[in-house]
Amino acid sequence: MLDILLLLIVALIAVAIVVHTDLFNIVILYSIFSLLCATLYLVYMAPDVALAEAAIGSAFVPMIFIVAISKQREFIVLSRLEDGFLSAGSDGSRPGRGYVILKALCRQYGLKLVLCPSGEEKACRILARSSADIFVYEEDGEYIMEGKGSSLIMERLSHMLIDHEDISLVLTGDDENYD
Amino acid sequence: MRLSSLLVNIARFIFPFMLMFGLYVILYGDVSPGGGFQGGAILASAYITAYIARGERIFEMGSLVLLEKLLYVLIVALALVSVFTKGEAFTSFIPPLEPLNVRRLFLIAMNMLIGFKVALGLTSLFSAFVEQESVDD
Numbered sequence: 530m531l532d533i534l535l536l537l538i539v540a541l542i543a544v545a546i547v548v549h550t551d552l553f554n555i556v557i558l559y560s561i562f563s564l565l566c567a568t569l570y571l572v573y574m575a576p577d578v579a580l581a582e583a584a585i586g587s588a589f590v591p592m593i594f595i596v597a598i599s600k601q602r603e604f605i606v607l608s609r610l611e612d613g614f615l616s617a618g619s620d621g622s623r624p625g626r627g628y629v630i631l632k633a634l635c636r637q638y639g640l641k642l643v644l645c646p647s648g649e650e651k652a653c654r655i656l657a658r659s660s661a662d663i664f665v666y667e668e669d670g671e672y673i674m675e676g677k678g679s680s681l682i683m684e685r686l687s688h689m690l691i692d693h694e695d696i697s698l699v700l701t702g703d704d705e706n707y708d
Numbered sequence: 709m710r711l712s713s714l715l716v717n718i719a720r721f722i723f724p725f726m727l728m729f730g731l732y733v734i735l736y737g738d739v740s741p742g743g744g745f746q747g748g749a750i751l752a753s754a755y756i757t758a759y760i761a762r763g764e765r766i767f768e769m770g771s772l773v774l775l776e777k778l779l780y781v782l783i784v785a786l787a788l789v790s791v792f793t794k795g796e797a798f799t800s801f802i803p804p805l806e807p808l809n810v811r812r813l814f815l816i817a818m819n820m821l822i823g824f825k826v827a828l829g830l831t832s833l834f835s836a837f838v839e840q841e842s843v844d845d
Contacts, residue, residue, distance in 0.1 A: 576741035580733065584749035589830060592756050596837045 532572045539565050556594045563587040604640040604682075606631060609666040615644060627665065627672065627696070634686055672696045711760060719760040726754035734823035738815040747819070748826025755831045765835060772832040779825040786817060 542562045549555050563586030570579035608615050614627045624632075628644075635642040662682075664675040672695060676683045687698050733740075734747030758766060790801040800814040 577743065577746065580742050580746040581749060584746060584753055585830075588753040589749065589756065589834070593834060593837050596834075 532569060535565055535569050535572065539569065552598050553595070556591045556598070559594070560587045560591045563590075602639070602641055603643050604631075604635050604638075604662050605643045605645060606663045606665060607645050608664075610672075612667075614667075614672060615665060617644070626693070627674075630686075630689055630693075630696075631663075634682065634689060637685070638682060670695070673699055675699045675701060677701060711763065716761055716763075719757040723754060723757045723761060726750060726757060730754055730823075730827070734819050735816065737819040737823075738812055744819040744822030745826050748823040749830060751823065751827035752830035752834065755827070756834060759834070759838070765838060767831065767835065769832055769835045769839065772828050772835065776825055776828040776832065779821055779828065783818070783821045783825065786821065 539562065542558055542565065546555055546558045546562065549558065563582055566586065567579045567582040570576070570582060606615070612625075613622070614625045615631075616622070616625045617628055632642055634640075662676060662680075666673055666675075674686070674690075674696065676686070676698070677700070683698070683700060687700075690696050690698055730747045730750035730753075732747075733742035733750060734744060737743035737747065755766070786801075787798045790799045791797050793801045793803065800811065802811050802814050804811070
């Protein structure tokens, strides 16, 4: 009787994991799923497997997922520009146009905007460790933003750039890397 | 990572108990449910709680991986001791006519080696994720 009830709840939570969109909720649900599975193993008289499932499935793997998700919360912009197109306007001047657009984009998705001016040693190091989300440079008086083509954020950004004639978005393939 | 003080204090409180339970599961692996792998996984979870409590990494990753490789060699070496006592590889090196308490020693030693190897492996896996974390210093 208990096992049928548990199986029903496990099936419900599995559906909830597929339906949900918020990543943190999914991780918590996955943790609950693993804990219920461990209880099921115990009901079916496999305490060995239950211990392993409880330790790895409901503690270790969700923690790794949480670390991976918190890494994803940053939107890294690498620029090769000299003018104030991307300046944050912290010294009293008006913020640049590109900065306003990217800031609005980041606010929509709850991301943290990280600007890396090129030509410094730090930029190279960041690029080597994790490739930047967007690369901004100037060519023939036109600003060009280069990003990976597959992500949903790029689609949204191309919608935002329709009104700006002198800014163009170049999308690279998913398998192309900067290095 | 910025964490709430509630989580940090609970992690501090629960850490010694997790460590003790992991060691218990490893040491009593031959008579009760659990064993080397399960106890090692619990020890690795204990390391994660220690990481939450301190907010910074505790071990250097290179030494962790090196120690794990060393333990792997030790496991194979312990399993091969039976070649000299029984003439057969990968079995217990203690003769079967010995009392039960003596024959247990092989299983306990094997469980401990496997447990620490699993704990070190999962810990280095977690460290690999964490060390890539901070982008701006």
